[in-house]
Amino acid sequence: xxxxxxxxxxxxxxxxxxxxxxxxxxxxxxxxxxxxxxxxxxxxxxxxxxxxxxxxxxxxxxxxxxxxxxxxxxxxxxxxxxxxxxxxxxxxxxxxxxxxxxxxxxxxxxxxxxxxxxxxxxxxxxxxxxxxxxxxxxxxxxxxxxxxxxxxxxxxxxxxxxxxxxxxxxxxxxxxxxxxxxxxxxxxxxxxxxxxxxxxxxxxxxxxxxxxxxxxxxxxxxxxxxxxxxxxxxxxxxxxxxxxxxxxxxxxxx
Numbered sequence: 054x055x056x057x058x059x060x061x062x063x064x065x066x067x068x069x070x071x072x073x074x075x076x077x078x079x080x081x082x083x084x085x086x087x088x089x090x091x092x093x094x095x096x097x098x099x100x101x102x103x104x105x106x107x108x109x110x111x112x113x114x115x116x117x118x119x120x121x122x123x124x125x126x127x128x129x130x131x132x133x134x135x136x137x138x139x140x141x142x143x144x145x146x147x148x149x150x151x152x153x154x155x156x157x158x159x160x161x162x163x164x165x166x167x168x169x170x171x172x173x174x175x176x177x178x179x180x181x182x183x184x185x186x187x188x189x190x191x192x193x194x195x196x197x198x199x200x201x202x203x204x205x206x207x208x209x210x211x212x213x214x215x216x217x218x219x220x221x222x223x224x225x226x227x228x229x230x231x232x233x234x235x236x237x238x239x240x241x242x243x244x245x246x247x248x249x250x251x252x253x254x255x256x257x258x259x260x261x262x263x264x265x266x267x268x269x270x271x272x273x274x275x276x277x278x279x280x281x282x283x284x285x286x287x288x289x290x291x292x293x294x295x296x297x298x299x300x301x302x303x304x305x306x307x
Contacts, residue, residue, distance in 0.1 A: 056085045058093060061240060064100035064247030066093040075113040076106050078161065080128065083115075083135025087142040094146040100254050101246040102146055103239055104165065105153040111178070114160020117187060121293055129284055133191075133277050136161050137270075140195065144168040144262070144269055147255050149246055153239040154178045154217070155232055160192065167195025168269060170258070172225060173239045174217035175232035181214030188289030190279045194272040199225040 057069045068089050072078055078086070093102045106112060115136065120128045139161070143150050149170040158166055158180045166172050166180070180199065184190055197205045200215065200223055208215065220226040230238040246254060283289045 056089050058089050065243045066099045067103045070106040073108050077113040077116045079116045080131035080135045083139045087138035090142040100251045101243045102150045110156030111154040111158045112162025140164040164192045164195045167198045171227050173228045174226045175235045178217040179214040183212045186212045188292030191276045
């Protein structure tokens with residue numbers, strides 16, 4: 054359990070997220086993910102990083118229960134800083150990062166895939182930000198990299214989701230494949246990149262980030278400020294408690 058890294062073949066480093074059952078990542082897990090991606094990028098033999106996950110879905114965001122368990126705001130601060138570091142590590146990785154997405158990709162998962170270079174998705178993958186239902190904000194910066202502006206706003210306000218097939222229509226998902234073929238399809242793309250000259254690939258990553266129209270670091274940090282504001286006002290705690298009560302009621306009904 055945790056964050057694992059291994060070399061798949063020459064030039065390809067695979068980073069796997071494994072926090073069962075749903076990959077709701079605790080604060081230290083986000084920092085560990087950031088460190089692992091940075092280490093992979095610093096390896097001169099690495100030409101491409103594959104970011105994948107075990108379990109039912111790719112990512113369920115931060116561990117809300119961890120935030121609720123700890124008194125004060127330190128857990129929230131740690132989670133926000135951890136997400137900022139992990140999202141930034143993906144974007145700033147000196148080589149391309151390919152995200153392999155299955156099942157649900159929610160909250161912090163959007164921050165990861167929105168900052169990735171290429172997305173390969175299973176045909177059961179869905180993407181969304183349930184933040185407003187959890188008393189938080191954030192990662193609209195990254196959702197805006199996946200869908201057009203007005204759709205991003207509609208999804209954000211409603212906490213709705215889009216499918217992998219819809220994102221492929223918009224060009225943000227490169228390939229949609231059956232879930233059983235996800236790893237193989239991702240590695241096929243990774244091998245195409247790994248076959249290139251690593252010096253050129255690293256230069257290309259710097260060049261593409263340099264011409265990006267959005268400063269993703271500053272934009273996301275701005276969003277995080279409103280999450281802090283909602284927490285300081287007590288709004289977030291109230292909403293998270295209602296969420297916990299709803300979950301408990303659903304379990305009793307079963």
